[in-house]
Amino acid sequence: MRDVSFGQYYPSNSVVHRLDARAKLLLTIAFIVMVFLVDNLLAYIPVVVFILLVTLVSRVPVLKVLKSIKAIIFIVVLMSIINLFANAEGEVYWSWWRLSITSGGVLTAINLALRLIFLVMGSSLLTYTTTPMELTDGMESLMYPLKLIKVPTHDIAIIMSIALRFIPILMEEVDKIMMAQKARGACFDRGGVFKRAKALLPVLIPLFVSAFRRADELALALDARCYNATPNRTKYKQAKLGWGDLVATLITGVFITLVVAINNNFWGLY
Amino acid sequence: MEQIAQKDIVISIDNVSYDYRSNSDEFVARGVKGVSLSIERGDFCVLLGRNGSGKSTLAKLLNGFIVPDSGTVLVNGIDTKNDDRIYDIRSKVGMVFQNPDNQMVASIIEDDLAFGPENLGVPREEIEERITWALETVNMSEHRKRSPNKLSGGQKQRIAIASVLSMLPEILILDESTAMLDPKGRAEVMETAMRLNKDKGMTVILITHYMDEAVGADKVFVLSEGELIGQGTPREIFRDRELIKRAYLELPIASSISLELIEKGYDIPFALTDEELVEGICKLK
Numbered sequence: 001m002r003d004v005s006f007g008q009y010y011p012s013n014s015v016v017h018r019l020d021a022r023a024k025l026l027l028t029i030a031f032i033v034m035v036f037l038v039d040n041l042l043a044y045i046p047v048v049v050f051i052l053l054v055t056l057v058s059r060v061p062v063l064k065v066l067k068s069i070k071a072i073i074f075i076v077v078l079m080s081i082i083n084l085f086a087n088a089e090g091e092v093y094w095s096w097w098r099l100s101i102t103s104g105g106v107l108t109a110i111n112l113a114l115r116l117i118f119l120v121m122g123s124s125l126l127t128y129t130t131t132p133m134e135l136t137d138g139m140e141s142l143m144y145p146l147k148l149i150k151v152p153t154h155d156i157a158i159i160m161s162i163a164l165r166f167i168p169i170l171m172e173e174v175d176k177i178m179m180a181q182k183a184r185g186a187c188f189d190r191g192g193v194f195k196r197a198k199a200l201l202p203v204l205i206p207l208f209v210s211a212f213r214r215a216d217e218l219a220l221a222l223d224a225r226c227y228n229a230t231p232n233r234t235k236y237k238q239a240k241l242g243w244g245d246l247v248a249t250l251i252t253g254v255f256i257t258l259v260v261a262i263n264n265n266f267w268g269l270y
Numbered sequence: 271m272e273q274i275a276q277k278d279i280v281i282s283i284d285n286v287s288y289d290y291r292s293n294s295d296e297f298v299a300r301g302v303k304g305v306s307l308s309i310e311r312g313d314f315c316v317l318l319g320r321n322g323s324g325k326s327t328l329a330k331l332l333n334g335f336i337v338p339d340s341g342t343v344l345v346n347g348i349d350t351k352n353d354d355r356i357y358d359i360r361s362k363v364g365m366v367f368q369n370p371d372n373q374m375v376a377s378i379i380e381d382d383l384a385f386g387p388e389n390l391g392v393p394r395e396e397i398e399e400r401i402t403w404a405l406e407t408v409n410m411s412e413h414r415k416r417s418p419n420k421l422s423g424g425q426k427q428r429i430a431i432a433s434v435l436s437m438l439p440e441i442l443i444l445d446e447s448t449a450m451l452d453p454k455g456r457a458e459v460m461e462t463a464m465r466l467n468k469d470k471g472m473t474v475i476l477i478t479h480y481m482d483e484a485v486g487a488d489k490v491f492v493l494s495e496g497e498l499i500g501q502g503t504p505r506e507i508f509r510d511r512e513l514i515k516r517a518y519l520e521l522p523i524a525s526s527i528s529l530e531l532i533e534k535g536y537d538i539p540f541a542l543t544d545e546e547l548v549e550g551i552c553k554l555k
Contacts, residue, residue: 009378011415011416131377131378132377133381164377165374169419221375224333224360224365229357233388236398
């Protein structure tokens with residue numbers, strides 16, 4: 001079984017876990033926007049410190065948060081390489097034909113890699129400390145204004161929750177189908193890109209067939225449990241904003257200010 | 271006859287037929303044909319039949335998923351054709367399906383249990399009580415805050431039962447809910463269903479092709495080719511070799527051995543379980 005860290009909840013009863021999902025969602029978005037505004041390597045130091053602190057307070061194992069990077073490592077490397085050559089400013093370290101590595105290129109590449117890594121770490125911290133149900137409820141609540149223009153926000157929330165629930169199930173299914181195809185002589189790890197992509201076809205087709213069958217049964221199960229029985233649906237878990245959320249917002253606010261200040265050399269440190 | 275009249279009928283099916291048709295109204299497959307039966311409150315009923323015998327069609331008819339082409343299905347006196355009251359029926363008839371993974375909507379067990387009552391607009395505090403009660407009933411209280419993904423098949427299916435129980439149904443239908451489980455999981459689910467019936471007085475309708483699951487039932491219905499070909503107590507049904515052959519079912523080992531022995535002229539009583547068979551043989555001289 002491959003490790004699918006994304007979207008997996010890590011149960012604990014820490015302060016971070018108890019925060020309101022809406023607060024965590026908005027703070028994560030603020031964090032991500034901030035990470036993308038930073039372009040000074042020095043400013044990443046407080047970002048690392050902040051992520052570490054949140055991880056420690058949330059009692060999620062640091063290793064688990066680091067593991068979430070594994071899923072995007074390919075994209076990070078690819079994007080870095082492209083950016084390494086795309087930026088041709090600054091001192092030239094090495095050049096061949098039209099390609100050259102410059103100080104500007106190295107800087108952009110590192111910047112981009114760090115941005116992507118922090119983005120994933122930040123958002124996986126959100127999913128580690130928030131159950132998918134809380135998350136979707138939070139999104140539903142944040143989407144409330146859309147309800148006034150007749151967007152079915154609750155249906156969207158249920159769709160997201162079901163999608164998250166079925167990620168590990170479908171992953172397991174992919175493994176089973178691949179094993180079954182391997183047992184019959186299929187080969188997934190040899191040949192060029194196209195050959196490999198073609199080899200995946202006999203995996204994808206049964207996967208889709210099974211996903212549709214599951215969807216069919218799930219629809220019956222939803223109906224059996226009176227989905228849409230009444231417009232006055234109640235909520236078992238009612239999220240309430242508390243003091244903790246205010247404190248978390250303040251801390252994050254201070255931290256973001258700090259990062260922006262360092263990024264723009266506010267104190268003239270360098 | 272008087273006694274039957276006094277008993278409370280929760281489900282009555284009268285001469286019901288249903289065929290599966292495509293969108294262009296072409297005949298696709300036979301569902302059920304001319305089935306009439308009634309189920310009394312508090313009974314443990316088993317619907318027996320092999321694949322394609324129409325037993326799952328019958329389950330879908332009971333819940334109003336499909337409405338009969340002809341005949342009527344009454345649940346608590348409400349016709350399933352009555353669209354306005356369909357949720358009155360569905361909240362009273364809890365249905366558990368075959369694959370436990372495909373009937374859970376949430377990634378945390380308590381959230382999944384809350385889904386039904388939430389849909390019915392049950393107040394928050396009451397949902398909390400219902401979840402506690404339902405999890406205790408299926409002996410899964412310690413898993414309340416966990417994910418269903420790491421559970422065994424039997425445990426998952428018990429959670430699926432609890433998720434239905436949180437709607438406080440009067441009737442529990444298990445539609446081949448044991449078919450995908452290993453023997454241990456099957457035993458867990460059977461034990462839970464039996465206990466609900468005996469302790470809580472819940473009407474249970476178990477749909478299966480395993481005859482041994484019908485041993486403890488109050489009433490057994492046998493379906494074949496969409497028709498009801500027999501009904502009675504397990505003892506009556508199990509002895510009817512002709513009927514079992516027609517339904518393509520397989521007698522539990524104990525019953526078939528005791529039948530063989532009786533036919534060979536040994537003086538033992540007809541046995542439903544291994545224990546009964548052992549007892550009968552021990553009494554032989």
